[in-house]
Amino acid sequence: MKRKQLVLIGNGMAGVRCIEEILKIDRDAFDITIFGSEPYPNYNRILLSTVLQGDTSIDDITMNDWEWYRKNNIRLFVGETVVDIDKEQQLVRTDQGRTVPYDELIIATGSKPFILPIPGANKKGVTAFRDIKDCEMMMEYAKTYKKAAVIGGGLLGLEAARGLLNLGMEVDVIHIFDYLMERQLDPTASKLLQRELEKQGMNFLLKKETAEIFGDGRVEGVRFKDGTEIAADLVVMAVGIRPNVDLARESGIAVNRGIVVNDYLETSVPHIYAVGECAEHRGIVYGLVAPLYEQGKVLAEAVCGIKGRPYEGSVVSTQLKVSGVDVFSAGEFMDGEGTASIKVYDEFRGIYKKVVIRDGKIVGAVLFGDTSEGRKLLDMINKNESISNSFQLSFFQSTANSSNKSMVAAMADTDVVCGCNGVTKGTICKAIVEHGLKTVEEVRDCTNASRSCGGCKGLVAELLEYTLGEEFDKHAMKETVCGCTTLSRDEVIAEIKAKNLKYVREVMNVLGWKNEEGCSKCRPALNYYLSMLYPSEYVDEAESRFVNERLHANIQADGTYSVVPRMYGGVTTAEQLRKIADVAEKYNVPMIKLTGGQRIDLLGVKKEDLPRIWAELDMPSGYAYAKALRTVKTCVGKQFCRFGTQDSTKLGIDMEKKFERLNTPHKVKMAVSACPRNCAESGIKDVGIVGVDGGWEIYVGGNGGTHLRAGDLLCTVRTEEEVIEMTGAFLQYYRESANYLERTSKWVERVGLEHIREVIFDQETRRQLLDRLEEALAATKDPWKEIVENKEMQEKLFTSLQVKVPVNR
Numbered sequence: 012m013k014r015k016q017l018v019l020i021g022n023g024m025a026g027v028r029c030i031e032e033i034l035k036i037d038r039d040a041f042d043i044t045i046f047g048s049e050p051y052p053n054y055n056r057i058l059l060s061t062v063l064q065g066d067t068s069i070d071d072i073t074m075n076d077w078e079w080y081r082k083n084n085i086r087l088f089v090g091e092t093v094v095d096i097d098k099e100q101q102l103v104r105t106d107q108g109r110t111v112p113y114d115e116l117i118i119a120t121g122s123k124p125f126i127l128p129i130p131g132a133n134k135k136g137v138t139a140f141r142d143i144k145d146c147e148m149m150m151e152y153a154k155t156y157k158k159a160a161v162i163g164g165g166l167l168g169l170e171a172a173r174g175l176l177n178l179g180m181e182v183d184v185i186h187i188f189d190y191l192m193e194r195q196l197d198p199t200a201s202k203l204l205q206r207e208l209e210k211q212g213m214n215f216l217l218k219k220e221t222a223e224i225f226g227d228g229r230v231e232g233v234r235f236k237d238g239t240e241i242a243a244d245l246v247v248m249a250v251g252i253r254p255n256v257d258l259a260r261e262s263g264i265a266v267n268r269g270i271v272v273n274d275y276l277e278t279s280v281p282h283i284y285a286v287g288e289c290a291e292h293r294g295i296v297y298g299l300v301a302p303l304y305e306q307g308k309v310l311a312e313a314v315c316g317i318k319g320r321p322y323e324g325s326v327v328s329t330q331l332k333v334s335g336v337d338v339f340s341a342g343e344f345m346d347g348e349g350t351a352s353i354k355v356y357d358e359f360r361g362i363y364k365k366v367v368i369r370d371g372k373i374v375g376a377v378l379f380g381d382t383s384e385g386r387k388l389l390d391m392i393n394k395n396e397s398i399s400n401s402f403q404l405s406f407f408q409s410t411a412n413s414s415n416k417s418m419v420a421a422m423a424d425t426d427v428v429c430g431c432n433g434v435t436k437g438t439i440c441k442a443i444v445e446h447g448l449k450t451v452e453e454v455r456d457c458t459n460a461s462r463s464c465g466g467c468k469g470l471v472a473e474l475l476e477y478t479l480g481e482e483f484d485k486h487a488m489k490e491t492v493c494g495c496t497t498l499s500r501d502e503v504i505a506e507i508k509a510k511n512l513k514y515v516r517e518v519m520n521v522l523g524w525k526n527e528e529g530c531s532k533c534r535p536a537l538n539y540y541l542s543m544l545y546p547s548e549y550v551d552e553a554e555s556r557f558v559n560e561r562l563h564a565n566i567q568a569d570g571t572y573s574v575v576p577r578m579y580g581g582v583t584t585a586e587q588l589r590k591i592a593d594v595a596e597k598y599n600v601p602m603i604k605l606t607g608g609q610r611i612d613l614l615g616v617k618k619e620d621l622p623r624i625w626a627e628l629d630m631p632s633g634y635a636y637a638k639a640l641r642t643v644k645t646c647v648g649k650q651f652c653r654f655g656t657q658d659s660t661k662l663g664i665d666m667e668k669k670f671e672r673l674n675t676p677h678k679v680k681m682a683v684s685a686c687p688r689n690c691a692e693s694g695i696k697d698v699g700i701v702g703v704d705g706g707w708e709i710y711v712g713g714n715g716g717t718h719l720r721a722g723d724l725l726c727t728v729r730t731e732e733e734v735i736e737m738t739g740a741f742l743q744y745y746r747e748s749a750n751y752l753e754r755t756s757k758w759v760e761r762v763g764l765e766h767i768r769e770v771i772f773d774q775e776t777r778r779q780l781l782d783r784l785e786e787a788l789a790a791t792k793d794p795w796k797e798i799v800e801n802k803e804m805q806e807k808l809f810t811s812l813q814v815k816v817p818v819n820r
């Protein structure tokens with residue numbers, strides 16, 4: 012039988028979850044096509060706050076990697092926007108001129124951030140906080156600028172403000188009301204929250220209405236309606252969202268605030284459904300994932316022809332993702348006509364709890380300082396439970412004893428543990444026992460619990476401990492390579508050595524990978540570990556690499572690439588500059604830019620032009636895309652600078668020539684300055700060299716990125732040869748003992764400087780490290796040259812159009 016055509020518009024959290032539910036019901040019912048305007052596979056938008064706060068990286072928030080789409084035979088078009096729905100012919104058209112027919116169509120276009128219509132709102136330096144692009148822009152700005160203003164003291168504004176503080180900025184939060192988060196908190200809880208956030212370093216401007224954002228081209232400040240103003244280099248607008256309904260409205264589908272849907276998520280047009288933040292159900296548009304996932308479940312059944320349980324609306328609860336702050340809010344949290352409330356306020360410990368009661372039933376709650384009862388309260392609201400005397404007693408008692416250690420034991424099987432995904436204690440415990448789950452990641456992959464905001468991870472871990480007893484510690488405390496295995500990095504490496512495994516697939520097969528294809532986390536990691544262990548015999552598996560490394564160029568936001576040729580020590584010649592200029596002119600390169608690492612970057616290059624450009628440049632790859640040595644930045648040094656005590660340029664060039672092309676767990680940046688004035692910024696590099704009288708200081712583990720860290724002084728040596736020797740031993744030890752994707756800054760902190768010193772100061776160990784380093788260096792080749800000389804590789808990599816491999820910067 013011919014499969015029906017299912018099209019999803021919007022590759023976001025709600026739409027893709029609905030597709031997952033459909034696949035669970037009947038994986039063969041549809042040919043599925045998904046369009047997404049953003050250039051990524053489905054990612055966890057919620058965790059952008061965590062990315063900005065520095066607790067996770069953009070690379071780690073992918074929810075469904077490219078492989079998932081491939082395995083489920085889903086045609087995915089990213090960076091492509093649907094611009095028209097022809098409901099008569101049942102077709103969608105995209106901005107790339109593509110036309111796709113549908114039998115069933117799901118609209119999941121989410122929301123657009125609301126941008127205040129005030130003068131200056133389009134200035135450089137003003138951003139919303141909605142997607143990866145916004146998040147990256149803020150992280151980039153924080154490297155250069157100091158003062159941030161966040162407009163909007165709601166959930167998003169406060170999470171953004173915390174992130175910007177973590178990035179080293181001074182943050183003013185501008186809020187229109189006289190207390191924060193008025194949509195979730197009552198004034199008492201809000202004031203406690205404000206006090207806590209002020210302690211963390213936020214500054215609040217309450218009851219302020221923004222009139223204008225001023226600045227000459229770029230943002231310089233914010234002016235208010237009362238005539239006052241503040242300075243700002245970055246302005247983040249977090250004043251709410253608006254459902255993204257233009258496409259539906261223009262296509263003649265009934266739209267109110269959102270796309271109007273019934274209890275089966277059907278719109279006014281047959282065969283067209285809407286789900287997520289773009290949908291309006293019974294007059295309500297939701298902006299949190301829990302209700303959107305509930306909608307997705309009902310819609311999946313409806314699309315598959317099962318008219319089961321209808322969607323009847325949700326009671327929402329929220330928690331703020333700011334460390335050190337526990338706030339919870341659910342349902343009707345403000346006192347009103349016909350309600351009474353119970354309040355507990357422990358001013359000394361900063362704990363406030365309130366439940367709102369109507370007709371003897373709990374209809375809402377606000378908790379601050381101790382949110383352990385949040386889930387229980389939400390459950391009671393959802394189940395319409397009457398308030399009992401025992402509840403009242405426990406409500407008062409738990410303030411005095413707010414430990415939730417024994418909480419999981421006391422929970423009923425029907426109690427919800429993961430609010431975002433609606434997963435109960437009973438479901439989790441059953442899955443742990445039936446599937447032999449041992450880690451939080453395994454529980455997540457099996458039940459979805461903890462897959463969204465991650466706020467329930469602690470409870471899931473406690474449930475594991477409760478269910479597994481002693482067995483838990485052994486497994487769960489260990490960081491596994493990824494969810495495909497229960498083995499840690501060290502265990503995998505030990506097994507590879509012991510069993511003499513030589514290929515990525517072999518490792519996955521022999522070590523019992525749960526997902527036989529692996530995932531975007533483990534495949535590049537295994538590829539690296541194998542190349543590190545067998546440098547001269549291992550054949551690199553390009554398909555296990557991220558797209559940048561596979562194509563030897565950095566993919567840009569618009570799908571073009573950048574080309575950075577190697578310029579040893581940041582030194583160039585007239586001849587090289589002429590070649591670069593010629594190439595840039597011939598291939599219409601839209602931007603030529605100097606990088607922070609003293610290189611020249613040709614931006615906006617078409618993929619198919621890459622091999623010709625490399626051939627014509629005839630310069631080595633600058634590895635600006637790789638987990639390898641990127642650049643050695645140098646200061647002018649004693650040759651020209653009157654303060655210079657050493658020849659930093661020569662040493663920088665020597666170091667770059669020595670270590671170029673060396674594969675490392677993450678990118679490595681170096682710098683050489685010829686005196687402590689440190690013009691090459693040696694203090695914030697993975698390896699930073701500083702000239703001092705009679706020698707060189709070697710600093711390690713510095714980082715100038717999101718996690719700013721000054722390098723630690725490893726040692727002081729006399730000669731350039733010793734610098735290269737110590738650096739080589741340090742790099743090799745890092746290669747051998749760091750986790751894949753662990754920067755030296757994190758690695759040095761994890762293993763400790765003293766330990767690194769003990770290892771590399773020991774002469775015999777150092778000699779062995781250097782021998783292994785030489786073996787690895789001997790096996791490297793310049794990748795650009797290799798491709799220029801190999802027509803088959805050019806054909807395979809640069810002329811086929813669809814390369815869908817993981818992106819990682």
Ligand SMILES: Cc1cc2nc3c(=O)[nH]c(=O)nc-3n(C[C@H](O)[C@H](O)[C@H](O)COP(=O)(O)OP(=O)(O)OC[C@H]3O[C@@H](n4cnc5c(N)ncnc54)[C@H](O)[C@@H]3O)c2cc1C
Nearest residue numbers: 021023024025047048056092093120121287288298299300
């Ligand atoms: C920083 C941040 C933190 C958050 N934290 C939480 C939290 O802690 N808890 C919580 O529950 N919720 C949180 N949210 C809200 C949550 O992320 C959203 O509710 C959820 O992502 C909405 O899912 P959606 O699929 O409806 O929309 P989206 O995830 O926005 O997906 C819609 C997608 O459709 C694409 N699209 C739009 N129009 C078209 C078109 N015409 N053609 C093709 N593609 C199109 C968009 O580009 C977008 O990628 C947070 C949101 C942000 C921004």
Ligand SMILES: NC(=O)c1ccc[n+]([C@@H]2O[C@H](COP(=O)([O-])OP(=O)(O)OC[C@H]3O[C@@H](n4cnc5c(N)ncnc54)[C@H](O)[C@@H]3O)[C@@H](O)[C@H]2O)c1
Nearest residue numbers: 163164165166167168185186187249250251298330331332
């Ligand atoms: N932890 C979480 O659950 C979480 C975190 C981030 C975002 N989100 C979701 O993302 C969406 C967007 O969040 P949001 O905080 O932007 O929306 P929101 O509507 O919840 O809050 C916006 C806030 O901005 C304030 N505001 C409006 N106009 C203003 C102005 N001119 N000046 C100053 N303040 C003004 C409002 O009073 C309100 O408190 C929401 O759906 C939210 O639920 C949830």
Ligand code: SF4
Nearest residue numbers: 646652655686689690
């Ligand atoms: S670091 Fe010292 S030697 Fe190098 S350029 Fe700066 S002042 Fe001159």
Ligand code: FES
Nearest residue numbers: 429431463464465
């Ligand atoms: S509560 Fe958000 S992921 Fe479980």
